[in-house]
Amino acid sequence: MPGLKLKYKIWIDNGGKAFGDGPMEILTRIETTGSLKKAAEEMGMSYSQAWHLIKSLEKRLGFKLLERRVGGRAGGGSRITEDAVLLMERFAAFRDRTDRMMQEYFEEYFGEK
Amino acid sequence: MPGLKLKYKIWIDNGGKAFGDGPMEILTRIETTGSLKKAAEEMGMSYSQAWHLIKSLEKRLGFKLLERRVGGRAGGGSRITEDAVLLMERFAAFRDRTDRMMQEYFEEYFGEK
DNA sequence: ATGCGTTATACACGCAAAAGTATAGCGCGA
DNA sequence: TCGCGCTATACTTTTGCGTGTATAACGCAT
Numbered sequence: 078m079p080g081l082k083l084k085y086k087i088w089i090d091n092g093g094k095a096f097g098d099g100p101m102e103i104l105t106r107i108e109t110t111g112s113l114k115k116a117a118e119e120m121g122m123s124y125s126q127a128w129h130l131i132k133s134l135e136k137r138l139g140f141k142l143l144e145r146r147v148g149g150r151a152g153g154g155s156r157i158t159e160d161a162v163l164l165m166e167r168f169a170a171f172r173d174r175t176d177r178m179m180q181e182y183f184e185e186y187f188g189e190k
Numbered sequence: 191m192p193g194l195k196l197k198y199k200i201w202i203d204n205g206g207k208a209f210g211d212g213p214m215e216i217l218t219r220i221e222t223t224g225s226l227k228k229a230a231e232e233m234g235m236s237y238s239q240a241w242h243l244i245k246s247l248e249k250r251l252g253f254k255l256l257e258r259r260v261g262g263r264a265g266g267g268s269r270i271t272e273d274a275v276l277l278m279e280r281f282a283a284f285r286d287r288t289d290r291m292m293q294e295y296f297e298e299y300f301g302e303k
Numbered sequence: 304a305t306g307c308g309t310t311a312t313a314c315a316c317g318c319a320a321a322a323g324t325a326t327a328g329c330g331c332g333a
Numbered sequence: 334t335c336g337c338g339c340t341a342t343a344c345t346t347t348t349g350c351g352t353g354t355a356t357a358a359c360g361c362a363t
Contacts, residue, residue, distance in 0.1 A: 147330070152330085236351080237309095258311090
């Protein structure tokens with residue numbers, strides 16, 4: 078069976094998607110740009126979509142991911158909360174570890190050789 | 191973070207989904223019913239959807255999953271091939287092993303305790 | 304030879320989810 | 334006090350996919 082590859086999606090759930098790789102990327106970009114709008118643009122997604130995403134995540138997680146600032150010279154901006162940082166660290170560690178294991182197992186069961 | 195659960199989807203890919211839990215269930219039901227139509231009905235999916243699914247899987251896998259019989263007393267029927275049996279066994283073993291590992295790791299990183 | 308139940312396949316439809324559009328509010332700095 | 338750029342949110346549009354419908358072929362049994 079040549080060419081077959083393993084693919085998978087992992088997410089944290091609480092009555093719907095509460096966190097995953099997509100949110101991870103958005104939060105990372107908010108961290109560097111200081112703005113939800115800029116983060117969305119970088120990822121080629123609409124601001125409203127990104128906003129709805131963050132909103133639903135916060136609702137399902139039960140805590141805030143962003144500290145918002147509205148108005149001001151630069152119009153405002155957003156920064157990620159301490160809770161968000163903690164969640165991102167945990168998720169990244171979990172995801173990296175499972176990824177290594179999965180690839181190893183997959184090779185074992187479906188590898189060429 | 192109470193109530194948070196791990197969810198994930200795993201599939202084998204070759205330019206699109208080539209195998210996963212859905213196909214696994216269909217094939218299992220074909221095995222017991224001897225019919226793609228009956229298997230689809232049991233799962234509450236339309237025959238055309240089930241047929242398209244099997245067709246695309248076979249195309250991506252590069253081998254046949256079903257031995258079809260058209261016509262005859264009972265109208266015909268389908269049985270799964272030896273290749274399909276082998277694939278199902280491997281996938282089930284892989285999936286069960288990864289599932290145990292993932293739950294264990296998730297508890298480690300996100301467990302209450 | 305006729306009917307029945309299955310496989311085979313094309314085609315049209317509906318609906319829910321995703322994406323875009325529009326509009327309002329905010330607050331600092333010029 | 335005016336404008337700019339961001340957050341906030343409702344509303345509209347689109348699109349992809351699941352689903353149903355229709356039609357044909359097949360072959361065994363009666």
